[in-house]
Amino acid sequence: MPGLHRKDLLGLKDLTAEEITLILDTAEPCREIFARELRKMPTLRGKTVVTLFFEPSTRTRTSFEVAAKWMSADAINITVATSSVVKGESFVDTAKTIEAVGADVIIIRHAMAGAPALLAKSVKAAVINAGDGAHEHPTQALLDLYSIRRHKGRIAGLNVTIVGDILHSRVAKSNIWGLTKLGAHVTVVGPPTLMPPGLEELGVRVCYNLDEALEGADVVNVLRIQLERQKKGLFPSIKEYSRLYGINKARLDRLAPDALLMHPGPANLGVEITEEAAEDPRSVIVDQVSNGVAVRMALLYLLTGGGREDGLLH
Numbered sequence: 125m126p127g128l129h130r131k132d133l134l135g136l137k138d139l140t141a142e143e144i145t146l147i148l149d150t151a152e153p154c155r156e157i158f159a160r161e162l163r164k165m166p167t168l169r170g171k172t173v174v175t176l177f178f179e180p181s182t183r184t185r186t187s188f189e190v191a192a193k194w195m196s197a198d199a200i201n202i203t204v205a206t207s208s209v210v211k212g213e214s215f216v217d218t219a220k221t222i223e224a225v226g227a228d229v230i231i232i233r234h235a236m237a238g239a240p241a242l243l244a245k246s247v248k249a250a251v252i253n254a255g256d257g258a259h260e261h262p263t264q265a266l267l268d269l270y271s272i273r274r275h276k277g278r279i280a281g282l283n284v285t286i287v288g289d290i291l292h293s294r295v296a297k298s299n300i301w302g303l304t305k306l307g308a309h310v311t312v313v314g315p316p317t318l319m320p321p322g323l324e325e326l327g328v329r330v331c332y333n334l335d336e337a338l339e340g341a342d343v344v345n346v347l348r349i350q351l352e353r354q355k356k357g358l359f360p361s362i363k364e365y366s367r368l369y370g371i372n373k374a375r376l377d378r379l380a381p382d383a384l385l386m387h388p389g390p391a392n393l394g395v396e397i398t399e400e401a402a403e404d405p406r407s408v409i410v411d412q413v414s415n416g417v418a419v420r421m422a423l424l425y426l427l428t429g430g431g432r433e434d435g436l437l438h
């Protein structure tokens with residue numbers, strides 16, 4: 125029987141290729157809602173979706189809220205700074221409180237890797253990981269996969285290059301799991317100090333020279349450089365980083381005319397990517413954000429039991 129037979133979405137490491145494909149397929153009709161005059165469907169009427177973000181977010185939190193509202197769920201955002209967390213309440217107790225007032229889905233972002241998994245064990249509500257430390261950001265990777273499939277028609281066999289701070293990037297980790305499971309050839313490139321050990325064991329090619337890594341790339345996914353890393357001496361200077369690993373017009377000119385340029389956002393324009401490159405016709409950065417709404421709609425639907433009996437969004 126179709127449907128996502130799991131309570132939570134904690135990471136792409138846990139998902140099978142079939143489950144990932146089911147989520148991407150389910151997102152297709154959700155993406156069409158953008159073209160509608162009335163962007164509302166009754167699918168999640170009576171369900172309550174709560175976002176609990178311990179770290180800042182624009183795209184992920186807003187797109188979950190829009191996704192829930194377009195599907196007629198009650199969407200509630202907990203602002204951690206004005207919650208009882210500041211009085212010392214643990215995040216598990218906070219989540220149990222949220223569940224006690226009727227939450228069906230809790231979407232959590234936390235600086236600590238593993239926080240969503242801990243939460244998932246503590247509550248009956250579905251838990252979605254919206255980013256945990258440097259561990260995983262599964263919904264970002266799902267929307268990246270969806271964007272690639274939407275523009276290239278497939279994922280298997282494509283050469284995907286991920287550029288930047290792989291060590292600290294949860295986006296990179298989830299993308300690596302998802303892309304390799306779906307049969308893409310993944311190259312990661314960045315400074316040696318920002319490359320975790322053991323990547324080859326995940327089935328990716330590791331490279332330290334950007335121009336070499338861009339050769340033959342069908343998709344280039346540029347990561348946000350976390351500027352605080354420079355203070356820790358992990359790369360010499362922003363200028364040096366941009367020169368060696370920044371995506372600019374000259375580098376884009378060497379890519380195929382139908383290559384895709386992606387960035388999860390927020391971008392440091394002029395650091396990891398120039399404004400000119402971000403606005404290149406091959407850039408799908410803005411489309412990624414809209415695709416994020418569709419993918420998150422699909423997930424909310426599947427994690428609340430959709431797709432098993434009904435089989436259709438309505």
Ligand code: CP
Nearest residue numbers: 181182183184388389
């Ligand atoms: N890509 C991403 O997670 O963006 P936000 O931090 O704005 O949610």
